[in-house]
Amino acid sequence: MGKTIVITGANSGIGLALTKVLTQKGNHVVALCRDNPNNKALIENLSKNNKAFGLGKVDFIGINLNNLHSVRQAAHQVINLYQTVDVVICNAGVRDTSYLVTQQKFEQQFQVNYLSQFLLVHLLMPSLTNSAGAKVIFNTSISAEKATINQLDKWMATAVIKESAYDGLLSYRESKFTQMAMSKHMAELFPNILFASVHPGVVNTNLLNRNYGEWFKIASFPFVALAMAIGLVKSAKKATETFVHLIEEPTFESGTYWFNKQQRLPNSILNEKDYLKQIYEQSKKWTGLS
Numbered sequence: 001m002g003k004t005i006v007i008t009g010a011n012s013g014i015g016l017a018l019t020k021v022l023t024q025k026g027n028h029v030v031a032l033c034r035d036n037p038n039n040k041a042l043i044e045n046l047s048k049n050n051k052a053f054g055l056g057k058v059d060f061i062g063i064n065l066n067n068l069h070s071v072r073q074a075a076h077q078v079i080n081l082y083q084t085v086d087v088v089i090c091n092a093g094v095r096d097t098s099y100l101v102t103q104q105k106f107e108q109q110f111q112v113n114y115l116s117q118f119l120l121v122h123l124l125m126p127s128l129t130n131s132a133g134a135k136v137i138f139n140t141s142i143s144a145e146k147a148t149i150n151q152l153d154k155w156m157a158t159a160v161i162k163e164s165a166y167d168g169l170l171s172y173r174e175s176k177f178t179q180m181a182m183s184k185h186m187a188e189l190f191p192n193i194l195f196a197s198v199h200p201g202v203v204n205t206n207l208l209n210r211n212y213g214e215w216f217k218i219a220s221f222p223f224v225a226l227a228m229a230i231g232l233v234k235s236a237k238k239a240t241e242t243f244v245h246l247i248e249e250p251t252f253e254s255g256t257y258w259f260n261k262q263q264r265l266p267n268s269i270l271n272e273k274d275y276l277k278q279i280y281e282q283s284k285k286w287t288g289l290s
C-alpha cells in the first residue's frame with residue numbers, strides 16, 4: 001500500500017519532481033506549499049491528472065516558512081486530516097538570498113531552511129508516530145560539510161545576524177549544517193523514527209535563478225546544458241533517486257547523511273553531542289516547543 005508523504009516546497013524543482021515520482025509509485029503526497037494561486041493551480045492540475053491516470057493522490061496545504069504561525073496552522077491541518085503520516089520530506093529552501101528577516105525576526109535562510117521545518121516535524125509527531133515505519137528526510141547540502149561553527153552563542157548569532165555582518169552563502173551553509181545536526185540528534189531522541197539528510201547533488205532548478213534573476217538563467221543556460229550532458233549537474237528527476245531509495249529501504253542507520261544513494265561522512269562537528277543538544281534545546285525555545 002502507498003505511503004502518506006508530506007513534502008514542503010512541492011511546487012518547484014526537487015520537491016515537484018519528488019511529488020510526481022512518488023505519486024507515480026502510488027504514494028499519497030501532501031504538498032505543503034506557499035498559499036498562492038500559481039502553486040494551488042499547479043498542485044490541483046497534477047492532482048486531476050493523477051486521478052485520471054489512477055496514480056497517487058496529491059493534496060495541497062498552504063504554508064509560509066517565513067512565519068512560525070503559518071507552520072503551526074499547516075501542521076494542525078495535516079494532523080487533523082491525516083491520522084498517519086509515514087514520511088516527512090523537509091525539502092523547501094532558499095539559498096544565498098539578499099538579507100531578509102522573517103516574521104519572527106530570524107534571518108530568512110535560518111528560519112526557512114531549518115527552524116520552521118524543525119517545528120513542523122515536531123508538530124507532525126502525533127501522525128508520524130502512528131506509522132510503523134516513519135521517516136523524516138531533510139534536503140540538505142554538501143556545503144554543510146564545510147560548516148565551522150561549534151559554539152552555541154556563535155550559532156545563535158547567525159540566526160539573528162545583522163545585515164552589516166550577513167554573508168548569504170555562509171548563512172546557507174550553517175542553516176544546512178543545522179538541519180543535518182538535528183537529523184542526527186533527533187535520531188537519538190526518537191528511536192521509532194528513521195531520520196536522514198540528503199545532499200541531492202547540483203541540480204538544475206530555480207534555486208539560483210530566484211536570487212540572480214532571469215538574466216542569470218539565460219546566461220547560464222549553455223553552461224548548465226553542458227554540465228548536465230557530462231553529468232556535473234542533475235535534472236530534478238534524477239535528484240529524487242536518493243530520497244526514493246531511503247523511502248523504499250525497509251531500514252537504514254538513523255541520523256545518517258546520504259549522497260547518490262550512499263552514506264557519506266558528515267562534518268565532524270556532528271560528533272559534538274553536547275553542542276547538538278544545546279542547539280536542540282535553543283530551537284525548542286525559539287519555536288515555543290518548550
Ligand SMILES: NC(=O)c1ccc[n+]([C@@H]2O[C@H](COP(=O)([O-])OP(=O)(O)OC[C@H]3O[C@@H](n4cnc5c(N)ncnc54)[C@H](OP(=O)(O)O)[C@@H]3O)[C@@H](O)[C@H]2O)c1
Pocket residue numbers: 008009010011012013014015033034039063064065066091092093094095112113139140141142199200201202203204205206207208210
Ligand atoms: N538545486 C540544487 O543544486 C541544490 C543543491 C543542494 C541542496 N538543494 C536543496 O534542495 C531544496 C529544494 O530546492 P530546489 O533546488 O528544488 O529549488 P527551488 O526550485 O527553488 O525550490 C525551492 C522550494 O522551496 C519553497 N520555499 C522557499 N521559501 C519558502 C517559504 N518561505 N515558504 C514555503 N515554501 C518556500 C519554494 O516555494 P515557492 O516556489 O513558492 O517560492 C520552492 O517550492 C532546497 O532546500 C535546497 O537547499 C538544492
